[in-house]
Amino acid sequence: MDTKIPPKPVSRRKFLESAATLTAAMVLPGVMGCTTENIDEFLQKHFVELSPAELEKVVKRMQKQNEKKYGKAGSIDATPAIPGVLFGYGLDISRCIGCRRCVHACVKENNQSRDPDIQWIRVLEFNKESGIDFAEADPYYCTTASLHDKEASHHLGEKKEGEAHGKAAPVAVPSADAPMKLSPVQKSILENPDSQYPLYQVDANKVPASDPACKVPRPGHFYVPVACQQCENPPCVKVCPVKATWKDPDGIVVIDYNWCIGCRYCMAACPYGARHFNWTEPKLPAEDFNPDTHYLGNRPRPRGVVEKCTFCIQRTRKGQYPACVEICPVGARKFGNLLDPASEIRQIMERKRVLILKNELNTKPKFFYFYGTAT
Amino acid sequence: MTNIFGFIKFCLGLWTRGGRYYWAWVSFLCLLIISGVLAYSNQLEYGLGLTNMRDSISWGFYIGNFTFLVGVAAAAVMLVIPAYVYHWEPIKEVALLGEMLAVSALVMCMLFVTVDIGRPDRITHLMPFLGSPNFPRSLLAWDVLVLNVYFILNLTIVAYILFTGYTGRPYKKAILIPLVLFSIPAAISIHTVTAFLYNGIAARPYWNASILAPRFLASAFCSGPAILLMLFQILRKVAGLRIKDTALAKIAELMSYAMFINLFLLGAEVFKEYYSNTEHLIYTQVLFFGVGDTKVHYFMWPALIASIVAFLLFLIPKTRNNPLTMNIGCVLIFIGVYTEKGMGLVIPGLTPDTLGEIYVYSPSLLEYRVAAGVFSVGFLVFTLLVKLAIPYMEKSHAHHAA
Numbered sequence: 001m002d003t004k005i006p007p008k009p010v011s012r013r014k015f016l017e018s019a020a021t022l023t024a025a026m027v028l029p030g031v032m033g034c035t036t037e038n039i040d041e042f043l044q045k046h047f048v049e050l051s052p053a054e055l056e057k058v059v060k061r062m063q064k065q066n067e068k069k070y071g072k073a074g075s076i077d078a079t080p081a082i083p084g085v086l087f088g089y090g091l092d093i094s095r096c097i098g099c100r101r102c103v104h105a106c107v108k109e110n111n112q113s114r115d116p117d118i119q120w121i122r123v124l125e126f127n128k129e130s131g132i133d134f135a136e137a138d139p140y141y142c143t144t145a146s147l148h149d150k151e152a153s154h155h156l157g158e159k160k161e162g163e164a165h166g167k168a169a170p171v172a173v174p175s176a177d178a179p180m181k182l183s184p185v186q187k188s189i190l191e192n193p194d195s196q197y198p199l200y201q202v203d204a205n206k207v208p209a210s211d212p213a214c215k216v217p218r219p220g221h222f223y224v225p226v227a228c229q230q231c232e233n234p235p236c237v238k239v240c241p242v243k244a245t246w247k248d249p250d251g252i253v254v255i256d257y258n259w260c261i262g263c264r265y266c267m268a269a270c271p272y273g274a275r276h277f278n279w280t281e282p283k284l285p286a287e288d289f290n291p292d293t294h295y296l297g298n299r300p301r302p303r304g305v306v307e308k309c310t311f312c313i314q315r316t317r318k319g320q321y322p323a324c325v326e327i328c329p330v331g332a333r334k335f336g337n338l339l340d341p342a343s344e345i346r347q348i349m350e351r352k353r354v355l356i357l358k359n360e361l362n363t364k365p366k367f368f369y370f371y372g373t374a375t
Numbered sequence: 376m377t378n379i380f381g382f383i384k385f386c387l388g389l390w391t392r393g394g395r396y397y398w399a400w401v402s403f404l405c406l407l408i409i410s411g412v413l414a415y416s417n418q419l420e421y422g423l424g425l426t427n428m429r430d431s432i433s434w435g436f437y438i439g440n441f442t443f444l445v446g447v448a449a450a451a452v453m454l455v456i457p458a459y460v461y462h463w464e465p466i467k468e469v470a471l472l473g474e475m476l477a478v479s480a481l482v483m484c485m486l487f488v489t490v491d492i493g494r495p496d497r498i499t500h501l502m503p504f505l506g507s508p509n510f511p512r513s514l515l516a517w518d519v520l521v522l523n524v525y526f527i528l529n530l531t532i533v534a535y536i537l538f539t540g541y542t543g544r545p546y547k548k549a550i551l552i553p554l555v556l557f558s559i560p561a562a563i564s565i566h567t568v569t570a571f572l573y574n575g576i577a578a579r580p581y582w583n584a585s586i587l588a589p590r591f592l593a594s595a596f597c598s599g600p601a602i603l604l605m606l607f608q609i610l611r612k613v614a615g616l617r618i619k620d621t622a623l624a625k626i627a628e629l630m631s632y633a634m635f636i637n638l639f640l641l642g643a644e645v646f647k648e649y650y651s652n653t654e655h656l657i658y659t660q661v662l663f664f665g666v667g668d669t670k671v672h673y674f675m676w677p678a679l680i681a682s683i684v685a686f687l688l689f690l691i692p693k694t695r696n697n698p699l700t701m702n703i704g705c706v707l708i709f710i711g712v713y714t715e716k717g718m719g720l721v722i723p724g725l726t727p728d729t730l731g732e733i734y735v736y737s738p739s740l741l742e743y744r745v746a747a748g749v750f751s752v753g754f755l756v757f758t759l760l761v762k763l764a765i766p767y768m769e770k771s772h773a774h775h776a777a
Contacts, residue, residue: 042496046507116424123728134731135654148591182578226730235578241515242500243507258506262423262493265515267433271578273730277493303495304424316617361577 002064037045037061045244047078047256049188055295058258062299066291070284074291076299079317081250087311088251088345089322090334091225092372098123098216098223102324102333106227109312109323110298111290113282119307121227121324122273128220132357141221142214179272227324228253228274228309228360229357229365236266236275251338251366252311256294260305267306271358272365272372287328311335338366389762400758405750411748414741415490423493425741431734434491436742439717440749441487442569443598444589445522446716448480449566450599452529452558457629463622468768470555471536471608474529474605475760476480477562481526483753488519490745516570517622522570525561528554533760540767566591573724581658581724590627590640591716596633597685598712600626602704606761608698612766624696627704631689634708641715662723667733667774674714682711 040061044050048060055078063073103121107332112118125141126132217223234253237245244259245266281303293299294314301307312322316335325333336343343366350356352370393401418425427433450474458469489495500506501519507515532554539546570588577583604626610616648659657666665672688694688704693702729732738746 046500122730134729135657135727137731138731139732231665235576238512239515239576240514241509241519242497243501244508259500260494261497263488263491263515264433264493264574265513267430268725269578271729273430273728273732277433279429280424305550307495328634352629358578 037065041258044258046259048246059295066289066300070286070289070291072286072291073347074287074289074293074299076293076295077314078295079314081248082317083249084337084339087230087316087366088336088338088349089230089311089367090336090345090348091367091369092332092334093222093224093369094371094373095330095332096123096223096225097330097332098125098218098221099329101327101329102225105323105327106309109290109299109315110289110309111284111293112307113278113301113372114285114288116279118276118278118307119287120274120276120307121225123223123225124225125218125221128222130237132224136244137224137336141177141218143298224369225324226272226357227273227367228311229272229363229367230309230311232364232366233362235269235271235361235363239265239269241265248296250317252296252313252316253308254313255308255309256296256305257299257301257305257307262306264306271361271363275306277306278303334373376618377608378538382538383747385541386763389766390759393762397758401755404758407747407751408674408755409748411745411751414744415748418490418741418745419495423491425739426651427736427739427742429734431728431732432722432736434721434725435736436738436746437487437491439721440746441484441491442573442652443713444480444484444487444716444753445566446595446608446712447602448477448484448525448597449562449592450595451476451480451603452562453596453627454603455555455559455599457625461622461625463618463625465617465622468616468618468764469603469607471533471764471767472606472761474533474555474558475557475757475764476599476602476606477529478526478533478760479753479757481522481529483749484522484755485526486749486752487746490744490749492591494700496546503521505698514568514575518565518572521561521565524681525558525565528558528561532558537763539772563592564567566595573720578729579658579724580655582720584644586640588643590637590644593633593637593640594712597630597637597682598716600630600633601709602632605643605702608702609684610761610765610768614768615766620696623701627695627701629687630708631686631695634682634686634689637712638682657727660718661726666727668735669722669733670735670737671726673720678711678714678719681707682715685711 019153040058044058045054047055059076059078062076066072066076100123103123104120106112106115106121107114107119110120112120123141124134124137124139126138127136130136230251230253231245232247232251234247235248237253241263242259242261245255246259247253262277264277267277278301282301284300289300290298292314294310294317297310297313311323312320316322321335322333325335334344334348336345338345338347348370349368352372354368354370356365356368392549417438424434426437452470454473455466455470457463458466485488489498492498501508508519510516510520532551535551535554536546567588570591573579573582574585574587575583601770604623607616607618611618645659645663648656660666661669661671663672663673685704685707688700688707722736726736
């Protein structure tokens with residue numbers, strides 16, 4: 001047996017020092033950052049297990065946090081599904097012009113992070129010749145992020161260590177309706193009388209500066225906006241290891257942002273790229289905060305959890321249309337109750353040619369694409 | 376009870392004594408661990424945005440390493456089967472070392488999952504009673520369960536063998552043998568469940584192939600024994616582990632079968648993808664030739680060549696029985712499987728993403744630092760465990776000699 005005394009006391013001291021540093025590094029942030037609020041948050045139960053009284057307490061705590069962050073408490077309701085309602089969505093591919101107004105209406109309505117950008121709706125541009133072929137889809141049409149430079153769109157705003165990814169410099173993202181500084185080229189695009197529908201910028205990094213001829217719809221192309229398809233058979237719900245996401249009775253797939261552990265298995269499982277992760281603290285300027293929120297919908301999300309489209313649960317459960325339906329300038333978006341034979345969505349399904357994305361996967365989306373006009 | 380305290384004291388005594396190389400190795404690992412902890416605390420503070428993972432490629436280096444290490448953990452114990460079948464003399468030692476490797480690999484597995492999740496503070500949500508594990512639907516919930524069961528099982532076996540070794544009393548066969556035998560199907564199950572975790576995702580055609588679980592097992596049978604084979608040789612020199620050359624050659628021979636099956640299954644997949652030439656070919660194309668700016672193929676070709684060369688070295692009796700070429704083969708197969716079951720599995724599975732976008736992922740410096748830290752924890756655990764095993768082996772060696 002080796003009975004030698006360690007020849008190098010330095011290495012032992014080093015060892016002890018490392019052990020001490022290690023312990024300190026692990027324990028200190030935990031102890032220092034602990035407030036009663038944190039403890040309450042840590043001990044909070046799953047949404048479906050909360051009693052009304054507990055839910056009220058939780059909501060109060062969240063409102064306090066809102067007050068601190070955005071200067072407004074806002075309302076956080078937990079309106080349940082309306083009995084006899086199963087929501088369905090229709091999108092008219094023949095009408096969509098790819099203007100991305102829906103993307104930005106959604107961002108505003110649903111308190112999505114402005115930096116880094118989180119957008120629940122992704123508008124894909126396809127060639128008319130090849131049809132809906134995802135290998136040919138271009139989500140960056142009319143932006144500076146060309147097909148060969150897709151990485152640029154994955155930048156996260158602020159970098160700490162200088163080691164994180166990103167070619168693009170951090171640039172503040174103007175809100176959709178705030179006046180934006182435009183380059184002469186951009187101005188010419190937006191003011192081009194030939195451009196029937198001025199393009200809405202994805203964000204300040206991706207204004208279409210490189211392509212002065214860019215206006216939508218581009219000839220030879222058509223547009224397919226994709227967001228959560230609210231599947232009847234959702235793979236994301238199946239794979240979630242902690243039941244943090246589930247399908248409510250009205251068909252909306254929701255997430256408890258306070259239960260999600262951020263493993264991102266649902267993102268691997270979703271066939272529609274509908275789920276988005278908060279890779280860092282989402283930034284939502286106080287003036288952009290939409291105070292009318294739903295617990296399972298558009299309330300501000302914490303870092304490290306997954307989020308997605310909820311058919312604007314905070315609006316639709318109160319009888320309003322989703323924000324994207326309201327904003328669409330060409331009426332390409334339809335919404336209604338699939339259980340009501342008189343609803344617009346049911347009428348569309350009966351009279352138009354309807355298709356769903358990736359039907360071979362048997363996810364049974366409640367998001368129906370259709371051709372409303374002959375062209 | 377005094378025995379337990381004595382045992383702990385005995386362990387601490389062994390760990391704090393060692394030669395120059397031992398301390399250099401331990402300090403080196405500790406430095407890497409500190410670097411990893413610092414990097415991870417950065418990640419905790421800022422978020423996973425410091426990695427290069429994004430919505431398009433939402434799993435990366437961490438999960439790739441996790442997957443590879445599950446294989447190591449599984450195969451280490453499966454080596455007990457041939458040890459029984461071929462009546463290798465130091466079967467206890469083979470089992471003990473296998474279980475120790477499994478314990479260390481599992482420590483790394485769990486750490487890799489922990490560093491990958493966005494809310495490690497909510498890890499209790501995965502636990503029965505405290506949280507709400509999604510049984511029986513979520514394969515990840517199953518994976519957490521089987522990995523923990525397997526971990527506790529192996530740790531118990533290791534601790535029991537070492538403890539009886541310390542007290543000098545013979546271990547109770549009625550306790551140990553069932554545990555060791557149970558660890559074999561448990562080993563197969565952890566790797567199968569991990570394969571199913573990918574396999575079950577219909578949205579990712581690259582993973583959604585029923586050949587995946589058999590491939591996982593075949594490749595694990597290459598990488599796990601490779602580590603043990605090298606370890607046996609080291610311990611034979613420094614601790615007098617009584618393992619014969621014939622046993623080593625037998626392990627090498629068994630590995631060559633596993634390598635053959637592994638290459639054959641890979642070939643079967645490559646044939647199907649290229650001959651049928653559907654839209655799903657693109658993922659295999661990313662793996663071997665790259666699409667756009669993807670980089671995985673730069674690593675895949677050397678890895679494939681390493682696997683083939685290793686297979687040939689292990690197939691030919693002359694090179695298999697030569698210690699030098701055998702060890703070269705071990706290193707090569709390790710490289711091959713690490714690439715194939717790590718990044719070679721995760722990245723092409725997610726590239727292009729479900730809407731056709733190609734995001735070129737390569738790990739950030741922070742991911743490398745955290746991963747190096749996790750590997751160092753595993754190596755440190757393994758080093759400390761093996762250090763306990765050495766006097767035990769010397770004892771049983773002396774016993775045999777007497």
